[in-house]
Amino acid sequence: MLSKCKDGCGPGRRDPGENRSAKGTHVSYLLRVQLPDRPGSLGALAVALGSVGADILSLDVVERGDGFAIDDLVVDVEPGALPDTLITAAEHLPDVLVDSIRPYAGILDTHRELELIDSVATARNDRLQVLVDGAPRVLRVGWCVVADIGKHGAYRVVGSAGAPETHATDIPWMPLDKPTALDGEADWVPDVWREMNTSLAAAPLGSGNRVLMLGRPGGPEFRPSEIARLGYLAGIVATVLG
Known part of the structure; x- marks a missing residue:
């Protein structure tokens, strides 16, 4: 599980507990992504999603295989943002595949x-x-x-x-x-x-x-x-x- 970010949050990642001036105006999606299981892959994905205005709120490792990982990411975007934009940004990275994307209205927690x-x-x-x-x-x-x-x-x-x-x-x-x-x-x-x-x-x-x-x-x-x-x-x- 991904713990809450502190002052060192990287691009595309925000503290889930952070108060937002536009609270309630954002939309969340759950992405299931397959990416290479090597150092830097998740950081590159966070940067790519951040470049289209998406913030990663949580991450669950669903499965690890031979050289790859399946992760569930909950991301926050501005209203009106197209899900296809997230898919395009993620799959622009080498060996990254978006398995699915769907609206997410669950509660973010680690237990x-x-x-x-x-x-x-x-x-x-x-x-x-x-x-x-x-x-x-x-x-x-x-x-x-x-x-x-x-x-x-x-x-x-x-x-x-x-x-x-x-x-x-x-x-x-x-x-x-x-x-x-x-x-x-x-x-x-x-x-x-x-x-x-x-x-x-x-x-x-x-x-x-x-x-x-x-x-x-x-x-x-x-x-x-x-x-x-x-x-x-x-x-x-x-x-x-x-």
């Missing part, structure tokens, strides 16, 4: 998982609802649901505010024994989910039939590290729920 687990543990009512309401922010997805299997098949137990109105009622992969990325084009996926090019992932929520399912309309696809992160979170929450 998202811990805060969500604490919220679920201390909730007085409907802890599953607390879980699905907080998971999209923590895992940076569009929506989250808890599904279970009843006598008439699979059904949605609870869903986040952004969960689609159309439910998946025939889920052949349930029950689930490990966290996994799901095929968003499979026959069980509702048409409206497919039309929105929704990337899907799920993890078992305890030892029963319940699963925690994530949806990311428009992508990107879930990386192996994200699937592992989902599994860890679901496992800890299942223990908290008892």
